[in-house]
Amino acid sequence: MRVAFATEAAPGRDNEDYAAATPDIAVLLDGAGTPPGSESGCAHGVAWYSRTLGSTLVASMTQSAESLTDTLASGIKTVASLHDSTCDLAHPGTPSATVIMLRCTGDALDWLVLADSTLVLDVGEAEPMVITDDREAHVGARYRATMDALDSGSPEHIAAHRDYVEGMRHHRNRDGGFWVAATDPLAAEQALVGTIPTSHVRAAALLSDGATRLVDRFGLATWRQAIDLLDHRRPSGLIHEVRMAEQSDPNGSRWPRGKTFDDATALYCRFGR
Structure with a gap:
């Protein structure tokens, strides 16, 4: 597995994404940011959570053959134990992250996706x-209307985005809501998982939602075009196109969104075909 990746923080903010890879595994996490004026109950922050959980998963995946679901559950439990004595892990805003895990084992490619980061597999079709x-x-579609009607970056939009994020917390890691990595190891059981023969896969892309904007938010490329862009211009080229689109619509009038700019991370894996 040959890997290239790029990550770029939103301007003026710490990068809350995390990406890492070895010749056999790849991991991407996208931390759920805490809006200005909102509390999290944690002294460490979202970037710390993403880095700590991500590095824990990488270490476990290289040392153990347990399932990706079990690895994620153990990782969530381990990270929770690192700050349960200093932070309020019961706070509804406690740091959380999306997770993508990819592992080559012999002739099989195992994958796991939890929350709204995206895994794209180029199967040659x-x-x-x-x-x-x-x-x-x-x-989130139930709560976006007020936020999306306002100019991005305006005081009113900032307040509406904070209300949106805090409202969404009531649905996090609950039946009928959505699931992310935070403090509850049982969230791992809610992840999407699968296995595909490695011989069927030409390439794989692990993308944070800041990187998928080019396709799913802006509609400026198809998934096939995004894969081709990654193949020819590498992950940095994809992120460049995302930033150009964001800069062309600073007020969110064309593409309403919670954040004018978002952390963007793309990890692209090529297989031996």
């Missing part, structure tokens, strides 16, 4: 296989 957990999007 006209359209790639796209795996994303859209439960958060379905819940």
Whole structure:
């Protein structure tokens, strides 16, 4: 497995994404940011959570053959134990993250997707296989109208985005809502998982929702075009196109969104075909 990746923080903010890879595994996490004026109950922050859980998962995946679901559950439990004595893990805003895990084992490629980051598998057909957990999007559609009607970056939009995020917390890691990695190891059981023969996969892309904007928010590319862009211009080229689109619509009038700019991370894996 040959890997290239790029990550870029939203301007003026810490990067809350995390990506790492070895010749046999790849991991991507997208931390759920805490809006200005909102509390999390944690002294460490979202970037710390993403990095700590991500590095824990990488270490476990390289040392153990247990299932990806069990690895994620153990990782969530381990990270919770690192700050349960200093932070309020019962706070509804406690740091959380999406997770994508990919592992080559012999002739098989195991994958796991939890929350709204996206895994794209190029299986050599006209359209790639796209795996994303859209439960958060379905819940969020009920609450976006006020935020999306306001100019991005305005005081009113900032307040509406904070209200949106805090409202969504009531649906996090609950039946009928959506699931993310936070403090409850049982969230791992809600992840989408699968296995595909490695010989069937030409390439795989692990994308945070800041990187998928080019396709699913802006509609400026298809998934096939995104894979081709990654193949020819590498992950940095995809992120460049996302940033150009964001800059062309600073007020969110064309593409309403919670954040004018978002952390963007793309990890692209090529297989030996």
